[in-house]
Every structure is written in structure tokens, then in C-alpha cells.
Amino acid sequence: MLTVRDLSRRYGSFTAVNNASLNIEPGQIVGLLGHNGAGKTTIMKMLSGYLEPDAGEVTLDGINLANNPKAFQAKLGYLPESLPVYPDMLVADYLDFAASLKGLQGRQKNQQIKQAISATALETRLLSSISSLSRGYKQRVGVAQALLGEPRLLILDEPTNGLDPQQTQQMRHLIKEVAKRATVILSTHIMQEVEALCDRVILLSKGEVQLDKPLSELKNSSQVVVCCDAAPAQLGFISRLNGVQRFNLVTREGEHYKYHLDLTPEAEQSLVCAELVQKLIHCGIRVFEVGQLNRDLETLFSEYSHKESSHAA
Numbered sequence: 001m002l003t004v005r006d007l008s009r010r011y012g013s014f015t016a017v018n019n020a021s022l023n024i025e026p027g028q029i030v031g032l033l034g035h036n037g038a039g040k041t042t043i044m045k046m047l048s049g050y051l052e053p054d055a056g057e058v059t060l061d062g063i064n065l066a067n068n069p070k071a072f073q074a075k076l077g078y079l080p081e082s083l084p085v086y087p088d089m090l091v092a093d094y095l096d097f098a099a100s101l102k103g104l105q106g107r108q109k110n111q112q113i114k115q116a117i118s119a120t121a122l123e124t125r126l127l128s129s130i131s132s133l134s135r136g137y138k139q140r141v142g143v144a145q146a147l148l149g150e151p152r153l154l155i156l157d158e159p160t161n162g163l164d165p166q167q168t169q170q171m172r173h174l175i176k177e178v179a180k181r182a183t184v185i186l187s188t189h190i191m192q193e194v195e196a197l198c199d200r201v202i203l204l205s206k207g208e209v210q211l212d213k214p215l216s217e218l219k220n221s222s223q224v225v226v227c228c229d230a231a232p233a234q235l236g237f238i239s240r241l242n243g244v245q246r247f248n249l250v251t252r253e254g255e256h257y258k259y260h261l262d263l264t265p266e267a268e269q270s271l272v273c274a275e276l277v278q279k280l281i282h283c284g285i286r287v288f289e290v291g292q293l294n295r296d297l298e299t300l301f302s303e304y305s306h307k308e309s310s311h312a313a
């Protein structure tokens with residue numbers, strides 16, 4: 001279990017992360033999302049002990065990062081945003097070095113290195129220097145070193161960055177495997193990645209946690225779409241229906257008026273739809289479509305971003 005309490009970090013007078021708190025259970029894959037500069041990398045660096053917070057506390061399975069960094073980092077795998085920095089080293093030597101840094105020795109060390117090589121399919125590049133590798137292979141080396149020591153917490157800063165579609169699939173499969181025994185936090189800008197991998201989504205904005213929800217809940221829209229042949233002036237009764245917060249006309253094509261209804265959090269969507277249809281028909285209005293509004297993640301995030309900028313204005 002990872003517990004983060006009131007984590008903050010400033011660069012000079014600029015606050016990059018402000019009072020971030022979260023609890024993450026083992027086995028969860030958590031997507032850390034946000035615009036460029038939202039604070040994702042800063043948070044990940046603090047969670048991995050590479051950057052000291054100005055305030056706040058991080059514990060993993062009860063081990064406090066500030067009080068016991070060695071024990072904490074022994075349980076951690078971290079793929080930083082920038083890739084391994086030892087360009088002249090051979091891949092095999094680099095992994096051996098990284099395993100020693102994690103305190104692995106003897107047979108256990110060899111076994112861990114073998115497992116990491118096999119998980120990231122690096123067998124054919126072991127005797128290549130890191131500088132000669134393609135971006136995708138460098139990324140695999142970064143992931144391989146993160147896997148050493150069977151981490152309880154794996155932090156991956158944009159793990160599929162630079163990978164081709166096949167490697168991306170392999171990486172996603174690998175992350176799911178690791179999550180069977182560890183907590184995984186990954187940052188990404190790719191919404192398909194979130195859909196394919198994450199159980200939970202944390203959206204950062206200007207260094208603050210803006211949203212923290214299970215993906216299923218996030219996608220479970222509390223909006224209804226209705227298309228009928230009535231203009232807004234005829235539909236005043238909709239906003240008085242139980243469970244409806246507001247409704248907006250979104251498009252009109254001829255006699256097809258399309259509306260979105262925002263429901264209250266406790267509203268039962270099917271009951272609202274049933275009452276709505278009954279009322280519309282009772283008023284002699286023709287109904288072309290009624291149902292849940294399905295939005296993809298891209299749309300959801302642009303909506304949240306829009307909310308952010310309208311709050312800021």
C-alpha cells in the first residue's frame with residue numbers, strides 16, 4: 001500500500017506540486033494524467049526519492065521514504081522520463097550495475113537480471129552499447145532496470161514513449177503482469193493507454209490533484225442524450241423532472257433537436273429516461289433517441305480541462 005500525504009514541491013517561488021495526497025492499494029494500475037507542466041514528473045520523482053519534497057510524507061507498506069530511503073528504494077522500480085544515462089556501457093553491464101545498486105547479489109542477482117531481460121525481450125541486444133540502441137530499445141533497458149528486485153511499487157514515466165505498436169502491446173502486457181504483485185503508477189498522454197491499462201485515474205492540474213476516480217466510474221456518464229422534434233421553448237418541464245440538473249441544446253438538424261441532460265449524482269438514469277419519454281410522448285413530441293451519453297476519455301479530459309480553465313478565469 002502506497003500512502004502519500006500532503007506532498008508539495010516548489011522550484012524557487014513556483015509551486016510545481018501542491019498538497020497532493022493519495023492512497024494506492026497493491027495490484028492497482030494508476031494513470032497519472034495532466035497537461036504538460038501539470039507536475040506529473042515532479043510527483044513521480046518525489047515518490048521515488050529522486051527529489052526531496054518541501055513538505056509531505058510518502059510510505060510504502062509502512063516504510064517511510066524520508067526516514068528509511070534505502071529500504072523504501074529496495075521495494076521500488078522507477079523508469080524516469082529521461083532514459084539511462086550511461087551511453088558507453090553495454091546493456092548487460094548496465095543491468096548488472098543497476099542490480100548491484102539495488103543491493104542484489106550472487107544467484108539472486110543473476111536470476112533477477114535474466115527475468116528482466118526476458119520480460120523486456122532484450123536478449124539480442126545484451127552486447128550492444130546503450131548509445132547504439134534505438135529509442136524503443138533504450139526504453140526497454142530502462143524498464144528492465146526498473147523491474148530488477150521484483151519491486152512492490154513500479155513508477156513509470158511515459159513507459160511506451162518511443163515504442164512501436166508491437167512493442168507497445170508487449171509493454172502493456174508486461175505492466176499488467178507486474179501489477180499482479182505490485183502497485184503501478186504510470187504517466188501518459190495517450191488515452192488509449194489509460195483505457196487499456198489503468199484501473200484508476202488521477203488528473204493533475206497546476207500541481208494539484210484535480211480528479212481521482214476509478215476508470216469505470218469516470219466513464220460511467222451521468223448524462224443523458226435525447227433527440228426529439230421539440231424546440232427548447234416547449235421543453236421547460238425537463239429541468240423540473242426528478243434527477244435532472246440542467247439540459248442544453250447541443251445540435252439542431254431540421255426537426256431533429258439534440259439535447260444533453262446533466263443528472264444529479266444520485267439520479268437513477270433509467271428512471272429519468274422512462275419519465276422523460278413518457279412526458280415527451282404525452283406532450284405529442286416525437287422522440288428519435290434517448291439514452292446514456294457515451295463519451296470517450298479524450299472528450300472527458302477536454303471537459304475537465306475546460307472546467308479548469310473556466311474556474312481559473
Ligand SMILES: Nc1ncnc2c1ncn2[C@@H]1O[C@H](COP(=O)(O)OP(=O)(O)OP(=O)(O)O)[C@@H](O)[C@H]1O
Pocket residue numbers: 011014016034035036037038039040041042043
Ligand atoms: N528543475 C526545475 N526548475 C524549475 N522549474 C521546474 C523544474 N522542473 C520542473 N519545473 C516546472 O515545474 C512544473 C511541473 O513540471 P513537471 O515536469 O513535473 O510536469 P509534467 O506534468 O511532468 O509535464 P510533461 O507532461 O511536459 O512532462 C513545470 O511548470 C516545469 O516547468
